[in-house]
Amino acid sequence: MNFNDLIKYLTVQIVERMNQPRTKRLHEKKHKSSFSTHWFGLIPFSLKMMIKRFQKNI
Template sequence: MSSQDFLKYLVQEMVKYMETPKAERKEARLSRKQVRPGWKQHWFGMIPFSLHMYAKRQKNRSLRSEPGESPR
């Protein structure tokens, strides 16, 4: 990409931003914030969620089993 192409793109984006009404820009920004994933998922993916599910399942299994019965 040459510097002319980049400059052209930059000017187009700036003009598009300037032509959009302020209320519409604010609404778009708020909608992007709502869709954003949590910080744990952003930084670590699905690993914390899967570990949480696994621990919860193990806890439920231990609560369901009888005191004299060994868990599966």
């Protein structure tokens, strides 16, 4: 993939995004998974729950 292909791809993506209705863009944004869940699964979530449980007991 050369630089021109990359620019063309990015331009197409931006134009498609701009042509979507605002409500659809906001809906997609609300249902986006968090960074830690996306990259590491449920392990960070479960650790966070355990830490909260232990802090509550103290």
